[in-house]
Structures are given as structure tokens and as C-alpha cells.
Amino acid sequence: MPNASSRAAKPRRRYAKRLTPADRREQLLDAALNLVVENGFAAVSIAAVAERSGVTRPVVYDLFGSRDEVLTELIERESARMQAAVARSMAAAQAEATVPEAVSASLRQFLEEVRAMPATWRLVYFPIDGVPPVLRERVEKTRDELRDPYRSLLGDWLADRPDDDGQVDLDVLVRVVQGLIQTASRLVLDDPEHYDPDRILAMFAMLFFAES
Incomplete structure (x- = not known):
């Protein structure tokens, strides 16, 4: 059984900061914009937007149904x-x-x-x-x-x-x-x-x- 010190040393899982849907949408679009500016439109994907925003892909899919939808709204x-x-x-x-x-x-x-x-x-x-x-x-x-x-x-x-x-x-x-x-x-x-x-x-x- 792990002792107290080993439990304390285990890194905590990071959770995305809770935002309103509108604020989260802006955050994700900002991430997509930065990806475009840095590496072109081909660099934008659901996974890349999620990683840049520090969230999981399901969080992105909650607001955007596809990559094309991200780019259209951007x-x-x-x-x-x-x-x-x-x-x-x-x-x-x-x-x-x-x-x-x-x-x-x-x-x-x-x-x-x-x-x-x-x-x-x-x-x-x-x-x-x-x-x-x-x-x-x-x-x-x-x-x-x-x-x-x-x-x-x-x-x-x-x-x-x-x-x-x-x-x-x-x-x-x-x-x-x-x-x-x-x-x-x-x-x-x-x-x-x-x-x-x-x-x-x-x-x-x-x-x-x-x-x-």
C-alpha cells in the first residue's frame, strides 16, 4: 500500500479552467488563430486546437463539430x-x-x-x-x-x-x-x-x- 509520501509525490491531474461556453469558444478560436499565423491553415485540427488550449478534444467537440466549423467561425x-x-x-x-x-x-x-x-x-x-x-x-x-x-x-x-x-x-x-x-x-x-x-x-x- 502506498505511503503518504508517495501519494503526495504523485502529480495531480490538470483540469481545464471552467469557462462559460462563450468564453471557451473565444479561447479555442484564439488558439486556432495562433496556429494559423504560426504554421498555416493546415496546422489547424481539433487535436491541435485542444492541445494549444490546454483542454481535451471532447471539450472542443462540445462547441465545434469539425475542423471546418472551427475555420469557418474563425x-x-x-x-x-x-x-x-x-x-x-x-x-x-x-x-x-x-x-x-x-x-x-x-x-x-x-x-x-x-x-x-x-x-x-x-x-x-x-x-x-x-x-x-x-x-x-x-x-x-x-x-x-x-x-x-x-x-x-x-x-x-x-x-x-x-x-x-x-x-x-x-x-x-x-x-x-x-x-x-x-x-x-x-x-x-x-x-x-x-x-x-x-x-x-x-x-x-x-x-x-x-x-x-
Whole structure:
């Protein structure tokens, strides 16, 4: 019969922390997102999500019927997060009096959103293996939602420039600005301490809004 010391030495079984179904669902989706960012969509399985979350597979199956269901809900959640971030960025622009201030405010808000949700935005700005077609479509939609308001803002800016006689191609300008935003977002994701929003906004203002 085991003595008291041997019983005391036996490691206790670890149990998953009790969470509400909603909180557990978020935890499992967070685990799936991290797996995708680290190793691509192929890395996501019920077993991998369970292991990353510190729970058993039945816990995952209680909330998700299959791997596909995990990925579908993950894409839905991250798409909604991106769309909300774009909306907040555009709302920041509306509070400003001039076009340069509006562009600066919206870009600052957007870069802060990127900093706050790095895993989400890596789905957009970095290549990830095995991206489902539905996510590609959502990413394109998110980019369009950011492009259209900037087209309006930059169009107003060009209209207010006394030296502009229609030589600037607005379509090209919008695409260039979108490319700069994507580059800035990658810098923020790769090295947020080195490439902070103030540094990026200073460069942006010099390129577009500096007095000649």
C-alpha cells in the first residue's frame, strides 16, 4: 500500500479552467488563430486546437463539430474584427476639420488597430499557407472598404489644391496610398517598437501634405 509520501509525490491531474461556453469558444478560436499565423491553415485540427488550449478534444467537440466549423467561425470572427477596425478608422477622420488632418487621424487609428490585433492583421498582410478562398474574398472586401473612403478624402484634397489642374490621376494615387498603408502595417507588425505610428505619420505627411 502506498505511503503518504508517495501519494503526495504523485502529480495531480490538470483540469481545464471552467469557462462559460462563450468564453471557451473565444479561447479555442484564439488558439486556432495562433496556429494559423504560426504554421498555416493546415496546422489547424481539433487535436491541435485542444492541445494549444490546454483542454481535451471532447471539450472542443462540445462547441465545434469539425475542423471546418472551427475555420469557418474563425474567418467570420476575424473578418468582423477587420471591418470594425476600418469603421473606427473612418470615424476618426470625420472628427477632423481638414483633409490632411482627417487622413492622418484615420491612418493613426488604423495603425493602432493593427498594433492591437497583430494576429488578425497578419492574415491580411503576410502570406499564409493554405488560405481558404472565402478568406481571400473577405480580405479583398476589407481592402475595398478602406480604399473607398480614402478615395473620397484624397479627391477632396486634390480639389482644394490650387496648383492641381487635373494632372494627378486619382485612381493611381489611391492605389499608391493603399500600398503605403499596407507597407506601414507590415512595419508595425514586424517591429512595433521601432516603427510606431508617429514615425510613419511623419513620413506620410512629408510625402503628401508638406507645404511646397
